[in-house]
Amino acid sequence: MPLQRKKMEAIEVTNLQKTFKTKGKKIKALDGMSFAVKRGELCGFLGPNGAGKSTTLKVLMDLIKPDKGEAKILGIDSKNCLARLKVGFMPENPQYPDTLTGYELLMLSASIFNIPKKQAQKKAWDLLQAFELKNAAKVPIRTYSKGMIQRIGFASVLIHDPELLILDEPLSGLDPLGRVMFKKKMKELNKEGKTIFFSSHIIPDIEDVCSKVIIVNKGNVVKTLDKNQIKYFSTVGFNVIINSYIDSLCPKKIGDNLYAVYCKKENLISCLDVIRSNRGEIIDIEPVKKSLEEVFVQITQNFI
Ligand SMILES: Nc1ncnc2c1ncn2[C@@H]1O[C@H](COP(=O)(O)OP(=O)(O)O)[C@@H](O)[C@H]1O
Ligand SMILES: [Mg+2]
Structure with a gap:
């Protein structure tokens, strides 16, 4: 039934077009981008630099207006801020107010979602523990390494227990141990029922964790593969x-x-x-x- 099928979609992107104009030059970032991610999927968004991944994710988060097309999150138009209530978004290069400590960042994120203080404190310490940041909890983020910033960024998008995670290159800049930790976390969160959509240009990372891969180039989808198809293609x-x-x-x-x-x-x-x-x-x-x-x-x- 079409109604039930619609309910299954966590993300729906239809014919997105976006051209940036800088210094008289036009750059077509999105050229008819269309795809869907079902609820419960752990879906990779794979493509080379400049393929339009970040632009698509920014449209989903309403940080960029497309010239044409539409995007829906959990069935709601992405222009409606209600669409993002149950979403955790981690941008490509997170910039946090660097005077904040890791703990304060988590509490700030919690306050944005109106989480009661006691509940937020408990969740914040649980996340600091899970991301091995307990010792750095009271230290300003400006002293964090790139890997620690990625970890506190990931923790901060989980504070409100979102249904859907949209992560832009979450594995970039991590050392091998950090990569293992993030992949394990993504698998665990997906097992708990969260839908995860994350971009990457590193194929083995995608192969390790994804149940589906949407491959993009030049602002459009080139191919969508499920896990078995990836295996078949690579023989x-x-x-x-x-x-x-x-x-x-x-x-x-x-x-x-x-x-x-x-x-x-x-x-x-x-x-x-x-x-x-x-x-x-x-x-x-x-x-x-x-x-x-x-x-x-x-x-x-x-x-x-
Ligand atoms: N704010 C912007 N102004 C001008 N060009 C941009 C802007 N954002 C992205 N682009 C260009 O749009 C294209 C797609 O970029 P992006 O979505 O960041 O790709 P990806 O995340 O796949 O590497 C690139 O050519 C990029 O240079
Ligand atoms: Mg990008």
Whole structure:
């Protein structure tokens, strides 16, 4: 039923157009951007620099007016401030009043959402603990490292327990441990029922956590992939493991009576035929994957 389907959408973006005019030059940032994110999804927004990701997210947060098109959050037009009551938004490079301490920032965020003081204090300390910032709670944010600023930024968008998180490049500037922590947090929050939509240009991060990926370039959607499709797209060939040496396949010895034959995806059947006709036994077939980076380049190149 169409009504029920509509209810499922956490984000709906329809034909967004935006051209920036600076010093007489026109830059088309959005060129018909349209997509939807369903409630409960952990969705990546993937694209190279300048693809229009931040502009789209700013339209969703009503920080930028599009020239054309519309955006809805949780079924409400993004121009209506009620749309953002249950949303946590983390901008690309968060700028916080740097005299504030981490704890004060969380309490300030809580006051914006009218959270009662006692409840806010408890939530703030829980978040400081969860983001390993307890020791820095009473220290001014200006003394924080980039990773700590990202962590306090993430904590501050969770203070009002939002239904939907919109995060612009949340993993950028984090060290490897920070990345692991953020990805774990995103997975946990998604499991608790929160919808998460986050932008990134780093494919392995998206692959690690996302149930869906919207790939964009030049202000438009290039492709939408679900998790299985990403896996399917990234297989380039197979390592077929056999138990005997077959001359015509020039296999690589990998152990006692174990040989590996590499074949391209499109040659798998003929490779198996050769093995069978030589009475070779197939021990295993392992997919060989190209990096998602290469997949992305290929997809976008088709559309240039
Ligand atoms: N305020 C602005 N003024 C002029 N050009 C802008 C502005 N914001 C973004 N752009 C341009 O719009 C394009 C899309 O930018 P952006 O949405 O930030 O891309 P992304 O987040 O995918 O890197 C880029 O070419 C960028 O330079
Ligand atoms: Mg950006």
